[in-house]
Amino acid sequence: MVGWDDVDRHSFWAFHEAKDKPYRRIAYIKLGSDADAEDAVDKAFDYIMGRWQWMLGIEHLHQYAWAVLNSKIVDQQRARQRRAEPADIAPFEAILSDGADAYDYLTGTIHFYTAVRRLSERQRDAVILRYGLDYSTRDTALVMGIEEATVRSQLRLARNRLVQLLGIRSSPNEDRKVRT
Incomplete structure (x- = not known):
């Protein structure tokens, strides 16, 4: 966030606050583990943060972020060498x-x-x-x-x-x- 102006910083944190909970819920369902879900979502937000200023200029910012999340979930599945299973009992x-x-x-x-x-x-x-x-x-x-x-x-x-x-x-x- 070095070099970001206040508008960019506030917009990122507003986006993070709005998406964090639903992203964690979907990651948990797909991964079946709180730790795996947290890791995947944190990596997604890290990736998004690194590209946030560029993302502010694209037409489908939310769709792009959703694709990033899904990519990080797949990465997490591969890292753990297992498939996602429904977790809600x-x-x-x-x-x-x-x-x-x-x-x-x-x-x-x-x-x-x-x-x-x-x-x-x-x-x-x-x-x-x-x-x-x-x-x-x-x-x-x-x-x-x-x-x-x-x-x-x-x-x-x-x-x-x-x-x-x-x-x-x-x-x-x-x-x-x-x-x-």
């Missing part, structure tokens, strides 16, 4: 406390997560942010640095692909029922 605990058949739920969830992992990166990110983290379509768009219409489109495409992968029958009208 709260749904399993809720099912067990409800007395439902835990085995059926577990196998269905594993099948679903396997299908989600086969989505394109952008579709998978939209699904994780929108439904896994319960972000609104607007907040999902802000985090990913894309338009709300693009989020809705990615969710629709993801839903159609999941229907196909999971062998679920759906009616044509259900394609329009993506939550906003």
Whole structure:
């Protein structure tokens, strides 16, 4: 930050404050470890800081930052020589406390997560942010640095692909029922 003016410094820290929490949440989901998520996000912000003044001049700053984050997550996965796994066990605990058949739920969830992992990166990110983290379509768009219409489109495409992968029958009208 040496040589930065006050506007650049304040804009970077405002960006950092707005993106830090959602970036850490998505990194945790993709990496399954607080330490790995923290490391990946810190490296992403270090990279962004080094290019911040240049980034202020580009049209899609948020989208570029999202790509940097995803790159650092992949780097972290490679460094640890493992694949990202869904880490949230709260749904399993809720099912067990409800007395439902835990085995059926577990196998269905594993099948679903396997299908989600086969989505394109952008579709998978939209699904994780929108439904896994319960972000609104607007907040999902802000985090990913894309338009709300693009989020809705990615969710629709993801839903159609999941229907196909999971062998679920759906009616044509259900394609329009993506939550906003």
